[in-house]
Amino acid sequence: xxxxxxxxxxxxxxxxxxxxxxxxxxxxxxxxxxxxxxxxxxxxxxxxxxxxxxxxxxxxxxxxxxxxxxxxxxxxxxxxxxxxxxxxxxxxxxxxxxxxxxxxxxxxxxxxxxxxxxxxxxxxxxxxxxxxxxxxxxxxxxxxxxxxxxxxxxxxxxxxxxxxxxxxxxxxxxxxxxxxxxxxxxxxxxxxxxxxxxxxxxxxxxxxxxxxxxxxxxxxxxxxxxxxxxxxxxxxxxxxxx
Amino acid sequence: xxxxxxxxxxxxxxxxxxxxxxxxxxxxxxxxxxxxxxxxxxxxxxxxxxxxxxxxxxxxxxxxxxxxxxxxxxxxxxxxxxxxxxxxxxxxxxxxxxxxxxxxxxxxxxxxxxxxxxxxxxxxxxxxxxxxxxxxxxxxxxxxxxxxxxxxxxxxxxxxxxxxxxxxxxxxxxxxxxxxxxxxxxxxxxxxxxxxxxxxxxxxxxxxxxxxxxxxxxxxxxxxxxxxxxxxxxxxxxxxxx
Numbered sequence: 288x289x290x291x292x293x294x295x296x297x298x299x300x301x302x303x304x305x306x307x308x309x310x311x312x313x314x315x316x317x318x319x320x321x322x323x324x325x326x327x328x329x330x331x332x333x334x335x336x337x338x339x340x341x342x343x344x345x346x347x348x349x350x351x352x353x354x355x356x357x358x359x360x361x362x363x364x365x366x367x368x369x370x371x372x373x374x375x376x377x378x379x380x381x382x383x384x385x386x387x388x389x390x391x392x393x394x395x396x397x398x399x400x401x402x403x404x405x406x407x408x409x410x411x412x413x414x415x416x417x418x419x420x421x422x423x424x425x426x427x428x429x430x431x432x433x434x435x436x437x438x439x440x441x442x443x444x445x446x447x448x449x450x451x452x453x454x455x456x457x458x459x460x461x462x463x464x465x466x467x468x469x470x471x472x473x474x475x476x477x478x479x480x481x482x483x484x485x486x487x488x489x490x491x492x493x494x495x496x497x498x499x500x501x502x503x504x505x506x507x508x509x510x511x512x513x514x515x516x517x518x519x520x521x522x523x524x525x526x527x528x529x
Numbered sequence: 530x531x532x533x534x535x536x537x538x539x540x541x542x543x544x545x546x547x548x549x550x551x552x553x554x555x556x557x558x559x560x561x562x563x564x565x566x567x568x569x570x571x572x573x574x575x576x577x578x579x580x581x582x583x584x585x586x587x588x589x590x591x592x593x594x595x596x597x598x599x600x601x602x603x604x605x606x607x608x609x610x611x612x613x614x615x616x617x618x619x620x621x622x623x624x625x626x627x628x629x630x631x632x633x634x635x636x637x638x639x640x641x642x643x644x645x646x647x648x649x650x651x652x653x654x655x656x657x658x659x660x661x662x663x664x665x666x667x668x669x670x671x672x673x674x675x676x677x678x679x680x681x682x683x684x685x686x687x688x689x690x691x692x693x694x695x696x697x698x699x700x701x702x703x704x705x706x707x708x709x710x711x712x713x714x715x716x717x718x719x720x721x722x723x724x725x726x727x728x729x730x731x732x733x734x735x736x737x738x739x740x741x742x743x744x745x746x747x748x749x750x751x752x753x754x755x756x757x758x759x760x761x762x763x764x765x766x767x768x769x770x771x
Contacts, residue, residue, distance in 0.1 A: 314674055315679070317669060317672045317674070318668045318669055318672055318673070318674055318675050318679075319668060319669060320669045343674045344672065344674060345672065345674075379703075384690075386690070425689065425690075426560045426561060426689075427559060427560055427561060427562045427689075430559045430560055430586065430587065431560065432556055432559070432560055432585045432586060432587070433560050437557070437560075437679075437682060440679060440682070440683075441682075441683075441686055444683055444686075447667065447668075447669075448626075448628070448667075476761075479765060480761065480764055480765070482768065483764045483765050483767075483768035483769070484764070484768055484769040485760075485761065485764035485765075485769075487769075498757060499757070499761070502748075502750065502754045502757060502758070505748045505749075505750070505754075506744075506747045506748035507747075508744065508747065512744045512747075515740060515741070515744060516744070518727075519718075519722065519727065519741070522722055522725045522726070522727035523721060523722070523725055523727075523765055525725075526724065526725035526726055527725070527726035527727075527729075
């Protein structure tokens with residue numbers, strides 16, 4: 288079921304509450320040919336005996352699901368992180384519908400992560416901030432009762448529709464660097480800014496960090512570009528004598 | 530939620546077994562703006578007390594659902610009947626995927642019926658024969674475990690995509706900053722890097738400058754983002770005393 292170009296995206300469930308819903312999500316995935324699941328801190332631990340019966344035969348997905356402590360860990364090797372949210376938040380990132388996101392996932396050579404939050408609360412602001420793109424399933428604004436497995440299903444369905452259309456890669460551009468490399472660069476910058484007294488007053492620090500992260504996630508810099516920027520930061524931090 | 534041209538299609542559930550699934554189907558419909566349900570000979574009669582709790586607020590759809598004895602009665606006033614089947618049968622009718630069917634429903638002025646069979650067995654051959662078109666949700670041929678409400682949801686989702694209202698909210702992203710602003714930021718960075726001894730050896734300076742410019746042009750940062758980055762650079766150049 289792999290496209291000729293892009294690897295199959297990973298489906299990341301963040302702090303899912305019910306094992307049953309994890310099983311249903313696996314079933315929704317497999318119906319449309321997706322098989323790679325990652326779990327971040329599931330509420331009731333993992334493995335969860337409630338998941339299997341709801342998976343209706345998609346047990347292999349559960350057996351191979353990868354477990355992580357944080358979303359950052361779960362997407363460290365991903366080049367494009369999509370955060371699924373139901374409503375628009377005050378975040379300035381591109382927003383895509385499932386069909387648009389599926390096209391992008393298929394067109395990019397790197398590993399994409401499609402991230403879903405807990406059943407009721409959804410992703411936290413800091414988790415959305417990790418993503419380059421917001422993925423929103425457009426639903427009836429006066430109702431809006433899409434559950435976790437249903438959201439996964441719509442996204443998987445749109446992904447499967449693009450299969451077989453196997454688009455050529457847009458260009459020979461390098462894919463975006465894995466999220467972990469970007470995180471390393473951001474950490475380096477934040478350390479420097481902290482030492483320079485940039486983060487002030489303390490009450491605004493979280494918002495300022497999010498602003499910086501959003502701004503630095505926007506480009507989708509590739510591995511070489513991130514390395515260059517780290518060199519720039521190192522030069523600024525440690526001027527050399529000529 | 531009506532299109533300007535076509536009336537909203539009716540969702541017809543034929544001999545549904547569990548009230549719970551009727552409720553889930555109503556919920557799936559309402560998530561995507563569909564409200565007209567018809568029931569043909571539900572196994573456990575109608576109304577069914579199990580339906581309401583699963584509808585998660587879509588009770589009005591259940592309250593207004595119309596009851597019929599046969600599929601023929603249920604679709605007597607419909608101009609285009611779509612019979613949903615998971616697998617292609619030996620029937621010589623046009624087969625459409627949900628997106629194609631949604632386009633047809635929107636394009637035709639008459640009332641369309643989207644017909645779904647019982648949970649396990651699906652529609653009988655004589656019922657499929659009533660339809661003008663077969664509607665098939667393309668799923669993983671090696672798995673294929675789409676339940677009734679999920680099938681309704683995919684079809685409703687595709688219908689809603691054709692509605693102009695159903696687009697995700699576009700974020701009001703600011704346009705990229707004018708080139709002059711970007712140039713100002715690049716000049717500031719280059720001055721700092723020059724002072725830090727970054728541009729070395731001299732023979733490679735033009736290429737290095739081009740690399741930096743390419744990388745910093747890539748994001749298309751807007752006015753606010755460029756201003757933030759200039760603040761970052763100023764902070765690094767002039768650490769403040771706290």
